[in-house]
Amino acid sequence: MQATLPVGERDSAAGTSTVVSCRLAGFAAVSAGAEQLAVLRKKPELPPNTTLPPGFLKHSDDQTVLSLVAVSRAMIALGHPTASYGAWGVVAAPNLFGRAGMFQAYLSFRQEGAWGISPHMIPHQSLHAVSGTLSQVLQIRGPNFGISGGPKAAGEAFLVAATMISENNLPGLWVVLSGHDAECLPRPDGKGSQTPAVCQAAALALKPQTESRAGSTLLVSGADAAPAGWPEFALSDFIARLETTPPTGQWTLPGCGWVRLTD
């Protein structure tokens, strides 16, 4: 941890109490439109020696499919065996998750009543579906859960991720942020979206600062407001910043707190 002050005391000049430092050991960002998603749904990119039963992702949300691709690409880039992530955790912060699938469910319910509700709705359209799927496919056996599911989900993910990394009891944590640019609004007839929407996902491999020196650093504080002038966190902006060399940026988080990406 950096810049730690005793609980109850704050350095008003610095405006910080405890800042958590995480190593960004690797990352991947991916985006896809509807056509590409349809292909990835049937045949997603996977790390070596990882297999999926046919149709496994058939009932998954777009954000689940793309999140799996993002984590897979990050794992491939890192070059370690998939089994090496077995003790890691995975948290996922999708944005307005399940909207398309739930709209289909409501249309079916209106037509057919209870009979029309698919048994796949609960496991694959619930907020924990992304992290649960990643855990199952990639055999990640540490903690797994979903975060927020709202329009600003990604910001909350940093508070959660930093909290978990600070415990120093996980070798690493996959943090997956996803959403659509622009917002994916279903058509009233249930056949696709009103306008083309690009699905985005960013997978971050975070490690405790003590674990590894490789990679950039994420600093997170949940205690204080960001310095004046820092923009509000936005997934598109974050992905763009990840792809600069070196990746840098700083953002204020929803409600309280801030995150800074630094070399």
Next chain:
Amino acid sequence: MSRSDVYVTGIGATTPLGNTYPAIAANLLNGTSGVRKVTGFPVTDHPSQIAAQVDELACPEPFRAQDFEPLPVTEKLLLGCAVNALQDADWWTRRSEVRVGLVLGTAAEWHALWESDFLGGGDAILQPHGHMESLVHRIRRVLGVSGPAVSLSAACASSNYAFALARRWLELGWVDVCLAGGGDMGVTPTGLAGFANLRALSRRNDDPQGASRPFDTQRDGFVLGEGGALFVLEPAESARRRSAHVYAQVAGFGATSDAFHMVIPSSEPGPAVAALRTALADARIDPAAVGYINAHATSTPVGDVAECRALEAVFGPALADIPVSSTKSMTGHLLTGAAAFEALACIIALDRQALPPTINLHQPDPECHILHVANQAQERPVRVTLSNSLGFGGSNTCLLLRAA
């Protein structure tokens, strides 16, 4: 700050067994079932027609009914619990003096909003939401608190994760006080149908109060419930300094994932065992010191046995002397609120020195080699409780609470 220095000093709950601590404790220890035929929407074409519903989402003081009533049901639930918890902890009038954080286990705020609107003829689901605040941030704003706020979901395990994050925020100094817990109002037309079509729910429609029967050979699935609870967590030093009433100490937490199936728990108990052992190690408690286990046990044929195998692996011969019960027999399954209610049940056990029962346990499954608290509460000294919550998505979590 050492790991064990976090106390629970306030509780706010809205549950199928009541909305006040005395009422919930009385009903729990009396073995009262909150399950009945679903009301509020037609269920004639639903395979499962029973649930443990919340009777009332009461407007908390000092809010005005005309401001509270129009809120979405999940928001009413959690806002009410939050206000009541802060009042119970005697932080309500002083909440602006400290940094109060919020960690909510809740999964369905958007689904509940969309479904309710759609079935009422609206089209909110088709409209942009980018400008909207999430429920946790609306509650943060309405409460007028200044700390960080997040919501999360690991299905049934959500609220245990909320406890763990809140405890860590206190240790990090991000908050001075933290609300943690969870809940959902999951008894909705599509929710009830979805779980039933997954073959997860009991179809004992002619005997609602007998339907949720964890560990019984005649169990046929869980009963859907709704409601939740929020808890005020604060450092022990803070609680002592202001002579706060202390319910319990948050002693330990552990979490793993099965990585097996999105719905079915793994028959291999290793990951669940690891979560239990991590929690015990975190609390620095010997397994034999646990005085009561609140099982996850939802009344499913597979899940109840799988959990017992994990308990056997962790506790060994000591398990024969540790009473185990599943309060889902009375409340049904509160989904993201389940772990919160079960923490409350553990607190009641510590407070009343009496263990809540598993009701409807008439033919214990011989595959479940545990010491049941069968059908009636049991007075018994207890200082350490353990609550398992094993969620859809493969989550295994374990929370230890200790008498302060």
